[in-house]
Amino acid sequence: MVRYGRILLRFWKNSLIREMTFRGHFFVQVVGEVLWIAMILMFVRVIYTQTSSIQGWSEHQYLFLTGTHLLVKSLFETFFFGNCWRVSHLVQTGDLDFVLLRPASAQFLLSVEKVDFTALANVPVAAGICIWSASEAGVSVTVGRVALYLLVLGFSVTLLYSLLFTFAMTSVWFVRQTGLQSMWFYVVSLARYPSEIYQRFAGGVLWFVLVFVIPVLLVSNVPANVIVRELDMRFVGYLGLMAFVMLYLSTVMFRFSMRWYRSASS
């Protein structure tokens, strides 16, 4: 455990050094991210100039959902997205061999080697949106609720990691996997809205699938509900359960896919 902690620290240090090599690039990227957040907020403002409620979500509740979504997204992108994205490149070039040959868990090494500090810079911005919108929404927040909120955020990031890593491992068969980036984009697109809007589609089948089968709708909605709306412990429990089930399945998928990995080049 200590050894893995040391490896993790070394990876983070390397990522920071790499990021700081191109400081101008880093700062422009951070500006880009903040600009993107500003545009999402502008979209919310434009919507709420036309209506006062979307499926029971007031503007400030919706903003809290948006802030929570950005928080989950940024944490996932900071620690895992770049690593999942790299898998297909490693498979395509055969460089996965170098990961497999190291005397440590290959899934661990594959999952944590890169840290995206640009995405990390979004975390305080997203947290700021959450704090501001929660206070504007007039909710009373207890320490217990905040602790539960942070725990649920952890479940959400774990679930996303497990889903995306499992998907990334299919590149062992598809070889090129530009679909991963699209998939992440669309997961993000689906998850950032109130889950209730999906209940009206196809007799609620889509909502059921996105909540219970591939539970991407839970990752932002459940933590947001913990603070600004009704707390339903059944969904909190289900999200936690699914996070651990999917994490286990990702390890099964990794081992299974490695049986098919044929390396590349010479």
Added chain:
Amino acid sequence: MGKYWSVFRIALADRLVYRGDFFLSTFLHFVPIVTTILLWDAIFKGSGKATLGGMHYTEMVSYYLLVMITRVFGSMPRLASGIGLDVRDGGLRKYLLQPIDYVGYLLAWRVAHKIVFMMMATGPYVIVFWVCRGFLPGWPGLTTLGLYVTSLVLAFLLGFSINCLIGMFSFWFLEVASFLHLFMTVQYFLSGHMFPLSMLPDSVRQVVVWLPFAYETYYPTLIFLKQLSVGESLRIIAVQATWVALIWAGIRLAWSRGVRRYAAYGG
């Protein structure tokens, strides 16, 4: 011309190699449209109004559906970053040594990729549009169709030239990915991809019409939806052509200056 035809044929073959990846990506393209339909349904119901930003609910949905088609022409994934990579890793050298124009090469390659994309994506698009036919306004007349197709071709050239120009920045800056990210963000918003620009406050909209982005997606889509008269459509097409000409001149200037700075490291 023969050499660009060869580039075109090679790009066609390249695009067809990874079909599994392609179909998966194309299928995933349609996921957001479901969200869009449901979100706007909730917004219209919540507002209690018949029109928002000058559009009824069905017009709003058909706007987003048509934006998907228009975007196929204007979007240029990995064009600017590809140029950046060629400059950074010295790969550009091989184009300089050959009797080929680099920008012409990129254009031929991109046309081939777009054609393959359209051929392969026709099936999924037809299915989705058939499912959503209740929202669509029906076929416009031949005049509107002609104007739309012309604006699509210009949207393609506009998207290509803007991305190409950004790629050329890599002669001066080692890493263009950061600019590209900034640019993509602005473009997504100001091209009308996020929501129809008619919903923006007047003061913002007056600035937006002076930028090229709205001419990549928003205005061509309005042409198809017959929200613009023939005269207005022709004016939009003229503005598109002007932007293409201006940016193309910028590319030529950046190329001639940039190549002089290029040190051909690596490769």
